[in-house]
Amino acid sequence: MSVNPYPMVVPQNEVSFGRKIGVRILGDLFLTVDYSQCFKKPMKIYLAWCGSHRLYFLDYMHGRGRLNCPECLAKRLEMYKIKSIRLASAKPLHV
Ligand SMILES: [Zn+2]
Numbered sequence: 189m190s191v192n193p194y195p196m197v198v199p200q201n202e203v204s205f206g207r208k209i210g211v212r213i214l215g216d217l218f219l220t221v222d223y224s225q226c227f228k229k230p231m232k233i234y235l236a237w238c239g240s241h242r243l244y245f246l247d248y249m250h251g252r253g254r255l256n257c258p259e260c261l262a263k264r265l266e267m268y269k270i271k272s273i274r275l276a277s278a279k280p281l282h283v
């Protein structure tokens with residue numbers, strides 16, 4: 189199985205005007221189906237907009253219709269990493 193490239197940022201100039209409007213007004217937009225080896229079965233790919241990072245991205249649905257903005261995801265992973273490091277470096281109380 190090849191590496192899953194999602195979520196993936198889409199440069200603003202590669203998103204059509206109609207889709208920009210659609211995704212901002214209606215929300216996540218079904219775009220295409222990925223038949224590649226990244227997934228066990230064909231996977232629906234959506235175009236989404238992150239208002240915090242002001243970027244368009246492609247992703248597939250995670251769990252209950254959730255799409256992950258790559259920047260938000262990186263931030264969450266970074267926070268998780270920091271927490272893990274803190275836990276790993278924390279000394280037991282009674283030593
Ligand atoms: Zn974001």
